[in-house]
Amino acid sequence: MTIKLLASNKVFGGVHQRYSHQSESTQCEMTFAVYMPPQAAEDTPVPLLYWLSGLTCSDENFMQKAGAFKVAAELGMAIVAPDTSPRGEGVADDPKGAYDLGLGAGFYVNASQAPWAKHYQMYSYICEELPALLEQHFPISQQRAIAGHSMGGHGALSIAFKNPQRYSSVSAFSPICQPTNCPWGQKAFAAYLGNDQLRWQEHDSSLLIKQLKPEQQLPLLIDQGSDDNFLAEQLKPETLVDAAKQLDYPINFRVQQGYDHSYFFIASFIEDHLRFHFKYF
Numbered sequence: 410m411t412i413k414l415l416a417s418n419k420v421f422g423g424v425h426q427r428y429s430h431q432s433e434s435t436q437c438e439m440t441f442a443v444y445m446p447p448q449a450a451e452d453t454p455v456p457l458l459y460w461l462s463g464l465t466c467s468d469e470n471f472m473q474k475a476g477a478f479k480v481a482a483e484l485g486m487a488i489v490a491p492d493t494s495p496r497g498e499g500v501a502d503d504p505k506g507a508y509d510l511g512l513g514a515g516f517y518v519n520a521s522q523a524p525w526a527k528h529y530q531m532y533s534y535i536c537e538e539l540p541a542l543l544e545q546h547f548p549i550s551q552q553r554a555i556a557g558h559s560m561g562g563h564g565a566l567s568i569a570f571k572n573p574q575r576y577s578s579v580s581a582f583s584p585i586c587q588p589t590n591c592p593w594g595q596k597a598f599a600a601y602l603g604n605d606q607l608r609w610q611e612h613d614s615s616l617l618i619k620q621l622k623p624e625q626q627l628p629l630l631i632d633q634g635s636d637d638n639f640l641a642e643q644l645k646p647e648t649l650v651d652a653a654k655q656l657d658y659p660i661n662f663r664v665q666q667g668y669d670h671s672y673f674f675i676a677s678f679i680e681d682h683l684r685f686h687f688k689y690f
């Protein structure tokens with residue numbers, strides 16, 4: 410599997426790079442960004458945080474707006490930010506150009522329905538293809554954590570709950586916690602997965618959390634802004650918090666007063682998330 414370097418910038422002693430490659434899972438050219446900390450310069454393997462972004466994002470939003478490099482450099486932690494959907498000529502998009510379906514809105518599932526199924530295989534891309542590619546090309550250790558924002562928070566939680574053996578910890582900002590019961594999730598799941606709601610449930614964190622055995626309960630941190638416009642209608646963190654309580658799963662759920670849904674919120678608390686993940690590597 411070959412990758413093509415698109416851009417490279419030294420930052421806080423490490424390097425931020427963008428790459429593209431032909432993807433087998435999504436059948437198109439995919440772009441991702443990595444931050445490799447200074448500790449990786451000598452080919453010393455470093456732990457890796459997967460960051461999954463939200464609706465409308467590409468590999469660039471987190472890298473440009475989150476302000477994560479300084480702490481990642483201090484800790485010696487690599488970060489990868491994949492794109493949020495397949496892209497390019499021939500890749501299906503919402504006919505009306507809606508921001509919450511199609512391009513920029515892959516929802517981290519494998520679509521089974523036309524016209525999406527051909528390219529929208531983001532679950533396989535994030536869980537299998539991208540890890541193999543990164544292990545081949547970068548000095549990363551087997552220590553992995555996963556985090557994300559909004560749709561990417563849904564991605565991080567659902568992927569971690571489905572694959573608890575692969576990650577040492579999981580965290581999210583403003584995650585969509587119950588996609589089977591909110592407009593964003595229902596629209597995307599109906600399009601990508603069809604009308605069988607049993608398929609939807611396979612990607613609903615508020616349900617997946619209940620399937621975890623106590624020994625599979627990863628350390629989990631969630632930050633949610635109290636002034637987030639999407640909180641009540643789309644995000645529904647109480648569904649996850651209630652499920653965790655019933656399971657005696659000690660998740661760390663923090664409501665941050667006055668913060669909204671934006672990267673200003675993420676930038677304010679990303680340091681806590683990086684230090685949280687580092688503790689469990």
Ligand SMILES: N[C@@H](CCC(=O)N[C@@H](CS)C(=O)NCC(=O)O)C(=O)O
Binds near residue numbers: 464466560672
């Ligand atoms: N565009 C939508 C919302 C999209 C949105 O808020 N996207 C979030 C993730 S769900 C984001 O990170 N946007 C990119 C950015 O702020 O850089 C709207 O205006 O209602």
